[in-house]
Amino acid sequence: MFNRLPGLARFILALTAINLVVFVAFRGFFWAAFRETLANASWADLLKALYLGLKFDLRLALLLCLPLALLGWIAPFDPARRRARIAWLAYLTAVQSVVLLLYFVDFGHYAYLRVRLNASLVDHLTPVGVAARVAWETYPLGFSFLGLLFLAFAFLRIVRHVAQRTLTPALALGKWPKRAAVAALAALYALGIYGKWSWYPLRWSEAYFSSSEAVAALALNPVLFLMDTAENRNLPYNTDKVREHYAYTASLLGVKTPDPEKLDFARYVTPAGKPSVQYNLVVIHLESFAAFKSGIFGNALNATPYFDAIAKDGLLFTNFFVPEVPTARSVFTMITGIPDVNGATTASRNPLVVNQHTLVNALEGYEKYYFLGGSATWGNIRGLFAHNIPGLHVFEEGDYDAPQADGWGVSDVVLLEKAEASFRREKKPFFAFIQTAGNHRPYTIPDDRRGFELAQMSDAALHDNGFDSLAAYNGLRFLDYALESFFIKAREAPYFRNTVFVMYGDHGNPSTLQTPWEQLRLTGFHVPLVIYAPALIKRGRRIDLTASLPDSLPTYLSLLGVPYPQYGAGARSARPRRRRSAFFPDRTRWNPRRRVLSPAGRGRRAPIPLPLAGGRGGRSRALSRKSRRAAPPARGALRDFEIHALPQSSSTSRSEGGRSGVTAQGQRWASLVALALAFAGLYVRALTAPPPGGFAPLQTAARAASTTAPRYETRLLPNSTAASVHSATAAEISGGRLRAFWYGGSREGASDVAIYTSVYSLREENWNPERVVVTREFAQRHLQRYVRKLGNPVVGRDSKGRLCLYFVSVSVGGWAGSAVNLMVSEDEGETWSPPRRLVASPFLNISTLVKGVPLLFSDGAVGLPVYHELLGKFGELLRLDAEGHAVGKTRLSWGQSSLQPVIVPRSDKEAVGFMRYSGDPPNRVLMVRTGDGGVHWSPPAKTELPNPNAAIASVLLSGGPLLLVFNNAEEDRENLSLALSTDFGSTWRVAHRFEGDSGSTQAPVPEYSYPWIMQDRAGDVHVLYTWGRSRIKHVRFNRAWLEGRP
Template identity: 40%
Template sequence: MVKIPKLIRWLLWTGLIFLVLFTLMRLGLFILSDQQSYGLSTLGGTFFLGLRYDLRMISIVLIPMLILGSIPALHPFSSTRGKKVWMAILGVVTLFVLFFFSVDFAHYAYLEQRLNASVLNYLQDARISMNMVWQSYPIIRMVLGVLLVAVLLIWILHRSHRMVSKQPFTGTSRSRIISFIVFFLAGGFFIFGRFNQYPLRWSDAFAQGSDYKAYLALNPFESFFNTLKFRHSTYDEKKVKELAPVIGSYFNFTPSDNPLLFTRTGAPHTGAITSKPNIVLVICESFSAYKSSMFGNPLKTTPFFDSLCRQGIFFDRCFTPTYGTARGVWATITGIPDVEMPKTASRNPAAVDQHTIINDFTGYEKFYFLGGSTSWANIRGVLTNNINGLHLYEQEDFKAPKIDVWGISDKNLFLESNKILAQQQKPFFAIIQTADNHRPYTIPEEDLSAFKKVEAPADSLRKYGFESLAEMNAFRYTDFGYQQFIEAARKEKYFNNTIFVFIGDHGIPGNADALFPHSWTAQRLTSMHVPLLFYAPGLLAPQRVHTISSQTDVLPTIAGLCDIKYTNSTLGKDLLDSTTKGFAFIFDPDYSMTGVVKGDYLYRKQLGAKKEELVSIVNNDAVPNDAAHAAIAHEMQVLTDALYETARFMLLNNKKK
């Protein structure tokens, strides 16, 4: 020990003191909560995860102390001034830590949630909030307690400094350098949190499948600072109430006496399948409609999928609410457009608790297959916290090798998923999320004999939506993956009683003038227009449907097809219900624009500047400036406002039962 520099020895003691404090606070939360039925023996993993979060916070304090304390003028053992500076800083840190924990305990006692940044909203009514706090909590005793514990901790830190200062240092300059590097790297590892491509995230706490376990694992710093950037994520309750009748009229229900209650019961429709069919929902990476064969692209990129569309129920005017994979997965699984800005809803700890219609498929096994990691965009917490009994398969769960940053190839993802599904004895609801149709556009060497790359002139590529041959061949490779999957599935017993649903997570912005009216390019509809297919030979009669539809409609439509009575509390609708109205909400976070695609028009407006426009989506004609079209624009503006305000409300109020 004497060969380790005094600075590092003291930092180790300091880290241990704070780690004991953090652990005692977590144990205190466990003792004071009403969830002790779990028992400490069942919470080992939760406490270990909490230890990792605590080590991150402690390392964030210790690493700057290591770097700055190594400067002679600030060294806590060779400089009297350095000692005073660090004791003062540690005193402030101690008070800060104890203050956070005390507020966290009060916050949890009041709301059964760990401290988050929404508490800052109370500062807008500071006088009322302080009076409430003063009347609700023993403030004087709490402050005295914090000060007393702070004095004790500062005394212990002083004692540890005095103990280390009396110990000799017998090491060399070489051992000093090695100790510095080892401590720095260890601290860096604790901050990152794991040996993985992705760091430890707050959402990993919710992957335990229990809100209580998640809250117990987190510390107030992790929960507060991760929600800080979302503290303005809110909604205008008055507007939501005023616009509730608009939502009811478009979603075919009458709002209750509580206009903030949007829950309604969905029922099977005529022609529902009563054989408890399996569901395989494929979320297709960057499956942009105008680049595919179904919409007449002459590059013939997706001939196999085109053949499936001719055999199933194909919706050719489907839109994702917005652009981005995380937002697309969110909308599909929750039924709510992700209108979070600037980050995504999946990254917002306050929105992690969501109801999903998937849970209404009682008696079904639930699966989610992804060739990479669900740590991406914090999506793991959304999945495991909200889908009951989910079997989650990621890169490390498959035999196939990783080919790039996105994990294993889509072909291998499909084939390995098929093998797992073929073994199931109960009905299942499976989601497969692809990734290959994305930079770096990797096509595995093992597939180059069966999948043939093609050449195309540069001008043809640009004209029909592709920026390079690599992009086009990657798009074609997705079609190859779909073919390999369906051909393998056809050989399995589950195939004949399975509905395969394919939908793009989002489109790709680009020039689609050769295939669509100019508005699709100019207003970036290409980034949200995706194929939606329900494929089940023998169960569903083929038809091509022109009804305007949305990603949020996928789960209600699946449930309606499967003779499932379900609870719908979001902005999705059953597309095969004869009373359904066709429209799709769109949201562009990059330009702060929101709008609706409905009938022959796209309406959209800027949230800040309030600039609005109405354009045709069926031709290049200018929209007439007359009373009839002014009325259309007004109707779509009201619907846009209703959908946007309600989506903001639902993101924070669609909690699972």
């Protein structure tokens, strides 16, 4: 049959098969190269990921052949003709070369960041000249280029041979059979691109069916994912504006330890009381449920009698608002606590933000459900739910024993029946999110109405109560009927009494009445919220406090007595505050002459004067009540509310780069091309680079005599100029001395920060006055680039015995945009070579920081522990040759939560590493191990030692034990302790507390952090750390004191 098909059809089928084989081979190689990241994945997940990946690969193969399939039937473009064939061969070879290049880039991108290639890479590239120079200096571009030429030539030869074999006259086939075959092939071709037999096509979110990032990476196709992320690449954010208003926002959200430098909004909430039983939590998302349409808010048409009755028996929040109107935005905001106000597209449709924190995961031991009448591919919502909630049970189209009512899926009655039946079978506590969809155009009422009767209503009555059609009125009535049917059955089930039910409107609708609320479009934001829990709420109550959708999960978890880590914008709605606010985008325009806000849309009436706070508005407004005891607004009255402009980044300050137009765009993409071969070099390098040698022999310290008296003493290092100091480091130098370094200035990150040094005499037991080693201006002059600020210094020695000072500098942005620089001294730190920037990152050498002690390998190379904060938070061991040039690196961790590695060798092959932890509770020090000289490292594991996202320090004493200095708490840095381990990190005991005891001298600011620990040649141990951000403190003790600790 194949030989009877038209020649063009045979050629396209053969090309598709060739491309598919190539792409599948790349996927297999990707799996083999990064199999360690998939070690914990189940075979079921792996097989599903490979199946989805095959469908993505088939789509790409078909898309590459699509121009040929569309044009090849036209005589001038028929590849059977010689000239047309040459043109098509050139096109196919060129496009395949680009695809191969992107696969190489993807390999390097994932090897470095554990993230598949996406369009955000372009935004991190500097101009072409810099990109090309770094690529040329760092990677074997010549070899990479030759390799790509070879692959492109091989592909051309294969395709030309296939063309000669397939573009020959076909065997005779009847006219109608031929047409039928071509039509069938065209249908299959379209289905292959569509990807699935469903209402929605195959989308990137299908790959995120698992909570495992590695499984999703295995399923994705890098070329298609690059295209999927391209439209979201330029969504702007303004860090400077966030920093400007950080103090107020942190106060509003109740952040206990604000950090203006890191812009940290994290807080851990522990409810005051906890019920005696574990309550289930069922959240019912009510589609298009505007507050003004329900009877409980005064609507005369009585469209929601059952909801109104439930509201009277529960907690009714009368002033509850959503930040935005479309459904997908409300779902994202509800689950993450972050208002989705992106302008270009909804956040759930953005692959770059698919990884989110959700408070749902605070419900430990709960089964978790998501019910949707249609496909979870809608709005790519599957990625938001399934990827971020481990073990989630998803019910969608195909899981219901009923036909679809319309494009939104089964009716809400069927949806709620399925949910209720699932709850009856559940034996464990459960959380469920039920997303109704029927109350939406076209307001379909199914044939199987389950006893529901349609109502008739005059147009005048509908108009006077805000309904724009009879269908909308009956659609809301049917949703209310579905709720009634659900609760009738639920009341009969055992789970009912131990369940908290939540019902909220996902957004409102425009009203037919031109009330002030409608003219300001508040009817789209004002929705009802009801919490119904017969066992917890004995009497119904109206709550008139203003609340917003981000407050939802914090409120529900507090009611359940569940502690949770909060990173979003919400807070529990019953929490007393000076002002309760709801946030939503400002869709109005400013009239400077009349000092009023006017609705931005067409066909609106005259501007409505509003009291403004703070002058001209930005992109958001806050709606707050004047009086907590005021009644809910009737018929759109605004008398009880104030509207305040919140200054945020406006459209005119979104991006300076936007002014350069096509030139900037072209330059960024040109930079991507310039670096593509660099990543190809990384691809080759990863396979051919020799493994690092073992660790160098450890320094042996003198063993004190058993009769030595215990010694423990403390002192503060000199500081005569800097208001704030931080991050000390030290090394032993000749003459029985220590040389310490730290940075100081008016505050962390300020432009006046400099790096200081001071020398301590072990015999005279005093520190000499500090002096400046590096200033911002000094670094800027010698590095020949703009330097915005300086950061952590780290000192060590190279194989030649020279003192090496590594320090962090930042040119643009925050610490995520940092680089590491090196200065060398051959006279124990009296004079230094000019600073030189280390090439440590394929991302044009940004996002590399230092904190840990450098170490030596047996071949003379320096091992420098570094970490990254751009697009991830992870540690690496950077390998430097004898001249301080980066020649390799080894990953110590992956993901978003491990920082500031400290490596402690015990032999030439064995070492242990510790890292600061910045993830979800419980907060613990992370540990990794190697048994082959640093070639491979174990996955990070949490130890028993607490860590409040703070630096740690460790040293192995000559003859043991292993010591570790850390903040012995999960949330603050108000104590600093010493732990020791006699089994090289397997078990620990806390031997001493340096700071935090009631009897110790307290710093003005109770923060004791960023420790450094070392042992000198005489055997004494020295600990330096930040003392209240105003001084560096030095603690010295000997082994006799340590052995005397209980």
